[in-house]
Amino acid sequence: xxxxxxxxxxxxxxxxxxxxxxxxxxxxxxxxxxxxxxxxxxxxxxxxxxxxxxxxxxxxxxxxxxxxxxxxxxxxxxxxxxxxxxxxxxxxxxxxxxxxxxxxxxxxxxxxxxxxxxxxxxxxxxxxxxxxxxxxxxxxxxxxxxxxxxxxxxxxxxxxxxxxxxxxxxxxxxxxxxxxxxxxxxxxxxxxxxxxxxxxxxxxxxxxxxxxxxxxxxxxxxxxxxxxxxxxxxxxxxxxxxxxxxxxxxxxxxxxxxxxxxxxxxxxxxxxxxxxxxxxxxxxxxxxxxxxx
Amino acid sequence: xxxxxxxxxxxxxxxxxxxxxxxxxxxxxxxxxxxxxxxxxxxxxxxxxxxxxxxxxxxxxxxxxxxxxxxxxxxxxxxxxxxxxxxxxxxxxxxxxxxxxxxxxxxxxxxxxxxxxxxxxxxxxxxxxxxxxxxxxxxxxxxxxxxxxxxxxxxxxxxxxxxxxxxxxxxxxxxxxxxxxxxxxxxxxxxxxxxxxxxxxxxxxxxxxxxxxxxxxxxxxxxxxxxxxxxxxxxxxxxxxxxxxxxxxxxxxxxxxxxxxxxxxxxxxxxxxxxxxxxxxxxxxxxxxxxxx
Numbered sequence: 081x082x083x084x085x086x087x088x089x090x091x092x093x094x095x096x097x098x099x100x101x102x103x104x105x106x107x108x109x110x111x112x113x114x115x116x117x118x119x120x121x122x123x124x125x126x127x128x129x130x131x132x133x134x135x136x137x138x139x140x141x142x143x144x145x146x147x148x149x150x151x152x153x154x155x156x157x158x159x160x161x162x163x164x165x166x167x168x169x170x171x172x173x174x175x176x177x178x179x180x181x182x183x184x185x186x187x188x189x190x191x192x193x194x195x196x197x198x199x200x201x202x203x204x205x206x207x208x209x210x211x212x213x214x215x216x217x218x219x220x221x222x223x224x225x226x227x228x229x230x231x232x233x234x235x236x237x238x239x240x241x242x243x244x245x246x247x248x249x250x251x252x253x254x255x256x257x258x259x260x261x262x263x264x265x266x267x268x269x270x271x272x273x274x275x276x277x278x279x280x281x282x283x284x285x286x287x288x289x290x291x292x293x294x295x296x297x298x299x300x301x302x303x304x305x306x307x308x309x310x311x312x313x314x315x316x317x318x319x320x321x322x323x324x325x326x327x328x329x330x331x332x333x334x335x336x337x338x339x340x341x342x343x344x345x346x347x348x349x350x351x352x353x354x355x356x357x358x359x360x361x362x363x364x365x366x367x368x369x370x371x372x373x
Numbered sequence: 374x375x376x377x378x379x380x381x382x383x384x385x386x387x388x389x390x391x392x393x394x395x396x397x398x399x400x401x402x403x404x405x406x407x408x409x410x411x412x413x414x415x416x417x418x419x420x421x422x423x424x425x426x427x428x429x430x431x432x433x434x435x436x437x438x439x440x441x442x443x444x445x446x447x448x449x450x451x452x453x454x455x456x457x458x459x460x461x462x463x464x465x466x467x468x469x470x471x472x473x474x475x476x477x478x479x480x481x482x483x484x485x486x487x488x489x490x491x492x493x494x495x496x497x498x499x500x501x502x503x504x505x506x507x508x509x510x511x512x513x514x515x516x517x518x519x520x521x522x523x524x525x526x527x528x529x530x531x532x533x534x535x536x537x538x539x540x541x542x543x544x545x546x547x548x549x550x551x552x553x554x555x556x557x558x559x560x561x562x563x564x565x566x567x568x569x570x571x572x573x574x575x576x577x578x579x580x581x582x583x584x585x586x587x588x589x590x591x592x593x594x595x596x597x598x599x600x601x602x603x604x605x606x607x608x609x610x611x612x613x614x615x616x617x618x619x620x621x622x623x624x625x626x627x628x629x630x631x632x633x634x635x636x637x638x639x640x641x642x643x644x645x646x647x648x649x650x651x652x653x654x655x656x657x658x659x660x661x662x663x664x665x666x
Binding site: 197224245249284287296316 | 546
């Protein structure tokens, strides 16, 4: 089938382009280390050409989501407020580079104390992974995990948890990493960390156990990292379940190893979680593109 | 008055020596970047000589506390279990370098789930800042803040909070630091952070507000650091007050700028906190030395 859309998930460190047919099926994909922080002096048009290669000459629409629409990106697509419908998002699409690329906006929400929270790119993944008639709690694990309440095509509200970034900076730059050795696939220590994270506690205190358990020999050096990962994921789930009371199905979006870890942690929390389909960003971009034409 | 004791607070990155008279008064002090991580190949005897200079020839006892007694130090002084009395600590003193230096042990405790917690050096500061007949909650702010319940000379229990280290690694290595600019003495933003930290919340989520408030222009770049400091100190106080129910007086030990920030945060938490005397480590070492002779 012929190409009908170029869909691009364009983030902070990398970019991935999908060639889709008129039914939204992925014909081909390409990626490169062309995230917005890698691009000097605003040379986004050149970066797009590098990413697309010979797709550049195809006469099809191009639609992107992610940090490419941030203030540091090609052109800012201002945040759309929650609750945000599919139509709200479509109306927020902006065009960059004299028509070279359309960009989906991110979302902003505020809690009861008016503290803002934002996301950019995940709105599209959610639209790709949650059907228009479905109501779910969408969980997108990552550097900044996002939890979103989705009701019949509307992203009602969401929250960010810095789980992945906490893990990375603590392991690399804090005392907790000093006794850690490269980790094997230790599910037992991960589970032990999750259990600790799911219990009531104070995170700035509980984190320190990654050191004290290692000091006393109760956690071997190669188990420190999986234990810490478990602790942080367990605490995210515990904290998020206060903000997103159980009821709707929980759907984990993002087809990677992290998705499996979260699924395992949800089981330990006594909850089941579905996993979303792969290529959620491409599917979401295709849906938005349909509404634009 | 003549010198009667050389007391050394010997930590991870630096060491400070005090010359004390027979009444425990500080006659003089010296310090150097001679912490245990700075000393190569176990040359602790040479480092001691460098630190002491012409005090080396004085015929007085030498007593140290801190990381010098850890496994990575000169000689390990094994942790003493809580509840730990003054006598327990004195009995745990070990001698390093053929009598060159006596070293006070650290403490270990376990919570209801048997998770260990440790400190080293703070036991001596507590003994120096809390009289033998006093009962207080001792708070020692720092990279790893320590809270300890002290009852009539006995350190009953304690907890570590990684507040200072979280602040440092997040500001230096995470996305939260990316929008931060060097901070002025912004008490208003610090207070705002404290209030946020004192409220119920999820730390991995609440931290992200240091970015979103900056993104939306609600927190100027030079206010990010004081706000984050306030958030973390406020959350420490909130979490610790669950573990250390109010009742005994709260005493903040450690005569520095951080002590004032904590005092301010305690006021915002509706609690008053006393401040301990300066040179708590020297006073504590002097008290322990008295019991050894």
